Amino acid sequence: MAARQIINSEVKTLEQAMSARFGWQTGAAWRDGLLDAIKAKAERLKLDEAAYCRLAISSPGELEVLADMVSNSETRFFRQSAQFEALSKSVIPELIGKRANERRLDLWSAACSTGEEPYSLAIALCESLPASENWRVGLLATDLRGSAIISASRGRYPASVIGALAPHLREKYFTKADANGREELYDVESAVRGKVAFQRANIYAPQFWKNMKRRFDLVMCNNVLIYFHALAIKQTVERIANVLEPGGLLIVMENEAAYINHPALKIDSSLPGYFFRKV
Numbered sequence: 001m002a003a004r005q006i007i008n009s010e011v012k013t014l015e016q017a018m019s020a021r022f023g024w025q026t027g028a029a030w031r032d033g034l035l036d037a038i039k040a041k042a043e044r045l046k047l048d049e050a051a052y053c054r055l056a057i058s059s060p061g062e063l064e065v066l067a068d069m070v071s072n073s074e075t076r077f078f079r080q081s082a083q084f085e086a087l088s089k090s091v092i093p094e095l096i097g098k099r100a101n102e103r104r105l106d107l108w109s110a111a112c113s114t115g116e117e118p119y120s121l122a123i124a125l126c127e128s129l130p131a132s133e134n135w136r137v138g139l140l141a142t143d144l145r146g147s148a149i150i151s152a153s154r155g156r157y158p159a160s161v162i163g164a165l166a167p168h169l170r171e172k173y174f175t176k177a178d179a180n181g182r183e184e185l186y187d188v189e190s191a192v193r194g195k196v197a198f199q200r201a202n203i204y205a206p207q208f209w210k211n212m213k214r215r216f217d218l219v220m221c222n223n224v225l226i227y228f229h230a231l232a233i234k235q236t237v238e239r240i241a242n243v244l245e246p247g248g249l250l251i252v253m254e255n256e257a258a259y260i261n262h263p264a265l266k267i268d269s270s271l272p273g274y275f276f277r278k279v
């Protein structure tokens with residue numbers, strides 16, 4: 001398509017502004033989505049596309065609207081089975097032993113999209129924590145996309161989304177809510193929801209890290225470093241290393257493992273999946 005081939009200087013500058021703000025690599029991967037978003041927003045505001053780009057470049061709010069429109073938010077419950085198997089069989093039992101005195105766990109899903117990842121982690125915790133003991137679980141779940149955070153906080157999913165869960169987990173942790181005309185909807189059970197606190201956040205923003213006072217036993221950072229440019233990867237890995245407790249774990253996807261080059265983070269080869277331990 002001819003229009004697709006014209007990457008004019010306004011679009012390039014806008015792409016660079018988004019890259020600088022959100023840590024994303026520039027390039028073809030999200031350009032089509034960006035071009036569609038520019039077209040839609042320019043039409044809505046009755047501006048020509050170049051004028052809209054100039055407006056967006058100088059407006060942090062507009063950059064965030066565009067990020068919400070173009071960001072890839074693909075996710076699933078228990079997306080990486082090896083990770084969750086290791087969590088259930090080894091990592092969570094180890095954490096329970098380590099924190100037996102304070103009975104408190106601090107975990108973070110750094111790019112949680114619409115909530116499937118942190119809720120999967122919360123379900124794994126519910127399955128492992130001794131029912132007779134009163135544990136406090138602080139599971140922070142952040143994402144850049146405000147619309148994803150709103151949807152995640154609601155904790156309501158269509159039958160097709162929870163369909164891949166093991167039947168016993170589906171029955172135990174979801175209740176039928178409603179039908180949206182075509183499909184049944186299910187709510188995440190309140191004990192699971194109560195463990196997760198959602199927050200809209202840009203994990204490439206220095207201000208976010210300035211305000212971050214918590215320390216974590218476990219950080220899941222799946223499928224986000226893959227979109228980042230080299231500086232954003234380096235800084236994010238460094239910042240995560242700084243907020244991990246000694247012995248704490250960073251989890252990433254297989255195709256992101258090569259990005260974890262930090263003297264304090266060592267891969268734990270006893271675990272399947274890609275777990276990096278703070279030494």
Ligand SMILES: C[S@@+](CC[C@H](N)C(=O)[O-])C[C@H]1O[C@@H](n2cnc3c(N)ncnc32)[C@H](O)[C@@H]1O
Nearest residue numbers: 022071073074075111113143144202203222223
């Ligand atoms: C492909 S999804 C991954 C979701 C989940 N972690 C998983 O693996 O299933 C990538 C998510 O990263 C989020 N994201 C991208 N850049 C971000 C940033 N700078 N700060 C926080 N979240 C970001 C996107 O909004 C999107 O929801």
